[in-house]
Amino acid sequence: MLVDPRRRWLPAALVLGAASLALTACTPNTPQAASTGGSAASGAVTVTSTDDACTLSSTQAPSGNVTFRVTNKGSQVTEFYVFAQDGVRIVGEVENVGPGLSRDLIVQAPAGSYRTACKPGMSGQGIRAGFTVTDSGKPVYADASSQQLLTTATTQYRAYVKEQTEQLVTGTAKFVAAVKAGDTAGARALYASTRSHWERIEPVAESFGDLDPRIDAREADLEKGQTWTGWHRLEKDLWPPATGYTALTAAQRTTVADQLLADTKELAKRTTAATLTPAQLGNGAKELLDEVATGKITGEEEAFSHTDLWDFQANVDGARIAFTSLRPALEAKDKALATTLSTRFDALQKELDQYRKGDGFVSYTDLTPAQVKTLSTRVDALSEPLAKLTGAVVA
Template identity: 50%
Template sequence: MNSTLAGFGVLSLALVGLTACAEESASGGALTVDAGDSSCKVSATKLDAGPLTFKVTNNGSKVTEFYVYAEGDRIMGEVENIGPGLSRDLVVDLPKGTYEGACKPGMVGDGVRETLTVTGEPAKKLSDSQELKAAATSYERYVGAQAKALIDKTNEFVAAVKAGKTDEAKTLFPVARTYWERIEPVAEVFGDLDPLTDGRETDAKAEGRDFTGWHRIEKQLWVEGNTQGMGKYADDLLSNIKKVVAQSEKQPLTALQLAQGSKGLLDEVATGKITGEEDEFSHTDLWDFKANIEGSQAAIAALRPALEKQDPELVTLLDQRFKELDTELDQYQKDDGSWTFYDDLTKPQIKKLSDAVAALSEPISKVAAVVAASS
């Protein structure tokens, strides 16, 4: 996945900068976030409970991210990969409570943090909508099926690694990761579990932590051509995946989180897979690419009744753009179900894939606002 976790918004938030911040309250409408290279200023820090939209503008020179954390650094909402001069919207639904907000210039570290206070009760909770309740339940079933397969295949992968079966482990690596990538939005909610499981080497170095998880083992398999010293990493990988699955059962995603996650999964493709930098040792990026798209489609499918009720034209456009992206991508799948290695693609081929992702990303970015209006 990307350098730090993409998350889903379940809460509305505001951030403050390194210096003094606004103390006025927000009771509705859009809030603005002015993100700089060493600051993060929000138009309000005291928030009323309920759905809100945060417009995050990067006025600095570094790519930035905007997070909100609950206790234990559980990620409640996030927008990532906001380039200099660009803006991104985050639609979130925040219950009363105390949280922390953080801007992350350069997309590393703990970010600039401030306590956020949310009070009151929303006039109507998003969960009151029967369509949205049904969407969350539908997606929960999808996650359950994928999570079971994820644990099963990761067990097989770990067993191969620990037995020193390098070729078998290489074969199982992209297969097991497929189930992870389909439901990665679930993992991204739970603090450090996602980077420990799916973080890249450059991110681990930048954050001063050990390089662990999928990609640590990937490097050993493809660069060194063996599994030496990987037993502990393999055990930790399986343990962390089981923790993600267990916690997801206790805290299933809301409909609004699904909306944010469907966009987040496309962002994974646009900023990681499309560059070839995520599976940089194995070049199995297209396995992940397809899985992210399938996960996004599953989220939209769960939300479909609510979306059709509010904006049927958007649903039609989403169907069209998903089909176009699938057509562009599926030509690289082989008869045995495997995929072309990413470093075998030409620049024009990658450009066409990138254009198809961008074409879908625009309408899918509107889904969260439609969901918020569905209450």
């Protein structure tokens, strides 16, 4: 991982990947976005962000260059995002829009469904709404060079890592508060969903060698003399073994929880200064599938909570978003590989979707050996072509 202490500004013009992800959009329980309706046939889509609303002048625009003119009429610094249909992959963003200020975001957008979000206070999931890009009949990427597409891919993915880290900090703060309050049920309810943000960006998070073992070390992986802290230390205390376990005292629980939050905030600081290369995106996607194969599919990761399928899904999310960011560049060089990867991501997701329960998944212990084997087969089928991604896009 190369680290560069740069400002947190992203280029205004971002290129959207050619395909949407086959995942469910996430609609937060926040104030609703509003729109005056209609279509921005020409000119900019105006976005008015306040402390409790995100109002767009239109709900759709023709494909090609789409300009969002963001004005902050609230009392807090705000951000504006355009997400793919899944509500996770970031197409473009503008941040640090102070009260009374305006900024433009220009995206090159193919026809499809998207989601927009204002983030007053620059935290949480934001105030979201749907947005449609209709087919203008004009090519979107005709003038984009391979290098431009790769640069855009890394810019998009860096924005995604930043947004996921922000969500991780917010969720961890809530989780820590529940742990310290002795609210076992509340902490259990937050555990898997919050960890998903970590699992989605695990290759980046793991690159910080001092933070990763403090945040995510499993008991089985502890080195001699290593103090066990982080998510899995608290996991064991929340889902204690039936025998042979001594619960943490309130003071010990507070110490571990506070350290987890402090380390997570430090992670957020470091990821904002991180730069990424196209090779790191491709390699990271493969690493995430390897994580699934070696830890999640075996049930070893969440040894006490058995929430491994949440982690499984988050790893697949992260891998697919890296691939989708690189897809326009990949299609220019190896369209067959792009098609194969898309098809196999879909097949794996379809298999995983069978085990959804409410907003999450069934316990790993509910799976039969045959079901685990089928999931493993789908992972292997995707892993083989995914290993070719980096070489194809950087060749």
